[in-house]
Amino acid sequence: MARFVSLESIDVRFPTSQHLDGSDAMNPEPDYSAAYVVVRTDADDGLEGHGFTFTTGRGNDVQTVASAALAPWLVGRDVDDVLSHLGPFGRELTHDPQLRWLGPEKGVVHMACGALINALWDLRAKRAGLPLWQLLSGLEPEEIVDLVDFRYLTDALTPADALALLRGAAPDRAERQRVLLERGYPAYTTTPGWLGYDDAKLARLAREAVADGFPLIKLKVGASLDDDLRRLAVARDAVGPSVGIAIDANQRWDVDEATAWMARLSEFDPYWIEEPTSPDDILGHAVIRAKIAPVRVATGEHAHSRVMVKQFLQAGAVDVIQIDASRVAGVNENVAILLLAAKFGIPVCPHAGGVGLCEVVRHLAMFDFVAVSGTMDDRFVEYVDHLHEHFVDPAVVVGGRYLAPTAPGTSAEMRRQSVLDHRFPDGPVWRDR
Amino acid sequence: MARFVSLESIDVRFPTSQHLDGSDAMNPEPDYSAAYVVVRTDADDGLEGHGFTFTTGRGNDVQTVASAALAPWLVGRDVDDVLSHLGPFGRELTHDPQLRWLGPEKGVVHMACGALINALWDLRAKRAGLPLWQLLSGLEPEEIVDLVDFRYLTDALTPADALALLRGAAPDRAERQRVLLERGYPAYTTTPGWLGYDDAKLARLAREAVADGFPLIKLKVGASLDDDLRRLAVARDAVGPSVGIAIDANQRWDVDEATAWMARLSEFDPYWIEEPTSPDDILGHAVIRAKIAPVRVATGEHAHSRVMVKQFLQAGAVDVIQIDASRVAGVNENVAILLLAAKFGIPVCPHAGGVGLCEVVRHLAMFDFVAVSGTMDDRFVEYVDHLHEHFVDPAVVVGGRYLAPTAPGTSAEMRRQSVLDHRFPDGPVWRDR
Known part of the structure; x- marks a missing residue:
């Protein structure tokens, strides 16, 4: 049984402000950056999962620390189990009552959850040998519905609504x-x-x-x-x-x-x-x-x-x-x-x-x-x-x-x-x- | 002329989950915590400014890092100048285009700005020899209006509205x-x-x-x-x-x-x-x-x-x-x-x-x-x-x-x-x- 062995979080920045690429009315001099996440397992397939949060420079260090702080939720866990239950895994992160206080569901901690969840999707898609769009498009409607956190959504979208939409498009x-x-x-x-x-x-x-x-x-x-x-x-x-x-x-x-x-x-x-x-x-x-x-x-x-x-x-x-x-x-x-x-x-x-x-x-x-x-x-x-x-x-x-x-x-x-x-x-x- | 010489940021946690103090439907076992900030100057009055972000445990480390990351906005600056312009200083922090990307104005970075701004109010009130409520209550209406960031508020509250309210209560x-x-x-x-x-x-x-x-x-x-x-x-x-x-x-x-x-x-x-x-x-x-x-x-x-x-x-x-x-x-x-x-x-x-x-x-x-x-x-x-x-x-x-x-x-x-x-x-x- 393969397990997750590490979550690496790296502060990567590009000096884009030099040429005013990306300059707008609120972001005059962005340095395009990524709080970059790599998850690794002890499987012998050599595959890694990669994800990131995009930022514009200052503060990318804080974002990088936030991603690293999620390691205890991942390291040591069964790879197959986590990757085949990414809906529940995502909700485990975003519903954590102590982390949640720092949002809830917003800002640095929420984006860190996003980077990790995306890195796990990357690994899952690589293991399936498919680009993400094709992996998702091949899931049963019920599997797609299970990815969604319906908390706070049901006055606008219920699981039944979602299922009907997906079945209609299938x-x-x-x-x-x-x-x-x-x-x-x-x-x-x-x-x-x-x-x-x-x-x-x-x-x-x-x-x-x-x-x-x-x-x-x-x-x-x-x-x-x-x-x-x-x-x-x-x-x-x-x-x-x-x-x-x-x-x-x-x-x-x-x-x-x-x-x-x-x-x-x-x-x-x-x-x-x-x-x-x-x-x-x-x-x-x-x-x-x-x-x-x-x-x-x-x-x-x-x-x-x-x-x-x-x-x-x-x-x-x-x-x-x-x-x-x-x-x-x-x-x-x-x-x-x-x-x-x-x-x-x-x-x-x-x-x-x-x-x-x-x-x-x-x-x-x-x-x-x-x-x-x-x-x-x-x-x-x-x-x-x-x-x-x-x-x-x-x-x-x-x-x-x-x-x-x-x-x-x-x-x-x-x-x-x-x-x-x-x-x-x-x-x-x-x-x- | 006195200058700010340091911003100390400390991860302080109380093991409150032991006795279920603070337990509610979303926070079953909080450990009440503070990402605690102390600002110091080279003035010979020995006064410090204290502030904090309250959190419920996990993630307090991330919040502490975020507060520490604000040191470059403070250290080296003229104490009198900063403390007598806390409105503009606050806007300088929350409008920083790169930090702002991590919110904007929400979550870990925004709360870190709050902890620092509050620490500066603490220092200002100590220097004035007044409790905060009394310091604020003694400001001219115009000074109070100047504390407010009216960006995104003017469809509901204009500076003139605020001034009228404050003058009415004066x-x-x-x-x-x-x-x-x-x-x-x-x-x-x-x-x-x-x-x-x-x-x-x-x-x-x-x-x-x-x-x-x-x-x-x-x-x-x-x-x-x-x-x-x-x-x-x-x-x-x-x-x-x-x-x-x-x-x-x-x-x-x-x-x-x-x-x-x-x-x-x-x-x-x-x-x-x-x-x-x-x-x-x-x-x-x-x-x-x-x-x-x-x-x-x-x-x-x-x-x-x-x-x-x-x-x-x-x-x-x-x-x-x-x-x-x-x-x-x-x-x-x-x-x-x-x-x-x-x-x-x-x-x-x-x-x-x-x-x-x-x-x-x-x-x-x-x-x-x-x-x-x-x-x-x-x-x-x-x-x-x-x-x-x-x-x-x-x-x-x-x-x-x-x-x-x-x-x-x-x-x-x-x-x-x-x-x-x-x-x-x-x-x-x-x-x-």
Whole structure:
């Protein structure tokens, strides 16, 4: 019988602030980072599970300590037993009454649970020889329902609701899998739109995005209204009338500010406005959405749990839910969120970028298409062309579409040399700064 | 010119799970703990600032690391400058774009900011020779407004609103301060009601509470409906018809479960039902409140920021807001919450107990009475008779009322020997376990 023997937690940081990649109205100089987790067993298959929490630099040390603190829940346990019961294992972590006090189900500890749960999914998928999306898409509806923590959800989504949704989508899974493998999944790109880029770079990158086949690009807004108006004009000129331009305020505005800015920015027909205000302000989003219709409102990358997403949906506060691979309690909680969104008929357009987020979250969108919502309509996964070279199974986007990954696992695994080079503060990239 | 020279962060834990003190439906065996912070300067006054985050055991190590990680924001800075600008200093911490990614404004990092901000208030009050409540109550309305982070609040509370409230309460501050020093502030007690206590102990402690003059006691509920019905009957029998009995489900129920249980428990005329469901479920609380009226709904000890409290008020989801001294970004954010509650006319009944919470939070209730809401009607501060002996300036409750503290500071300072004895895992209390 194989047992878990270790949980390694590593502070990995990339000095992205140097070139203002990733700069927006709330994150002027992020250093894209990962609190990176590796779980190992004493099985003779040599397989490891990899997962991470994405952060933007300072505080990645705290996140790394939080992940390491979860080792006692894992080390010494039976590998088969844990991996075949990832629903109950996830609930054991997130329901721990003492750890739970530090959230509950939010912030550093919750994200640490997510990193560990994702690492276990990586190991399970590698042992099954399947990419995560395909592993999940092959589970029986009952097995998928068992992954979900229904605590606090049942006024909006019951186990019976979830089962009915999954059974409804089951008959056409094989056909959709075929479509996915053949055509991939729609992507949009944020590469042109960082706030730190000048107009010439924005125009060049926007034209390249169109040439590359992206149907939608995204611009950061919210620091200066005049700049936003000018940059939107530059972008619209570059991409022409038929390519969508989403905009992202990264939580910069108060409620009234958001409606005032959007009254000016809406002339550029934005595809959506993302994070117009606090990611916790459900009622604020509902007010903004009502006032700026028909412009769509999108949020979710900072929604810290299924309870928040439930309310955004109940309140009619959003048109688009943006899941994040490493914000909530891993694959399990994202499955809950996909089911909630399907129940309410709201499209999920995952947040990505950062480091490793594109790699992992594409699996969840593809699982959603095959086994949950059953559609790619109005759905796009974010793409940013940063840092993919550090991953063993990097995201590949061709003609504006993510190809379906085929390597076993969640694609979270970073190249060992990249981890060693970027370890903070003692890796060679940081040692001499 | 004096400078800050260190931020010490210490993992302090009390083995309270031994006797089931503090046991409730979600926290069966808490070890009351503090991620304890001491800030020191090179001034020759010998004064230190003390603050803490309260936790329930596991994870206190992570919280301690998070507090320590804030040292670079403090060490080396001018003491007078920081202490005379605690509003801007608090915003500098909570707006830091990289740290902020780990919340934003929630969980471990946000509570660490709170511990540091509270420690700085402790030092400021000691230097002023005043207890915190009196220091705050002596500030000009403009100075108090400057403590508040209005980001995300202005659709519910503007700086002008806050100023008007504070100016309206200003003329009678001196009279209310006199009343407070003479009569203290109403308390209620949770000492009888822990779930781990048997009926005889519950009845005995409930009778003692009445004899001690408490107008209100609180019982934990939510683990077993039959037990709750029996225990409520025991408690009602013990306290008689005129003493209030509040009940606390500690987040145990889903929305529909809460209304079903309350349909049964309401025959005992509970003074309020506290935390009936997820502390993040604003809309759920609103549904529960509408269905179980006239029973009051209370929550707030786990409301992670002013943005959550704003929405509970906007949604008409609560009758009582329960602030916590160490959950949000310290005194500053609690001032914001007191102002929000006053604007909406909702009473604040602070959460306390744990370790050190009674000591600190009484200052905020007293400041509210003197300078914000101007009333003690329908207001009580929670009291639990645990662990006060470890504090230099312990809470004193006489005749069911908190006496106004007169020692300079926030009362967060723990006796040095208590800190050393309970340091985890190397203090003598833990070393041999």
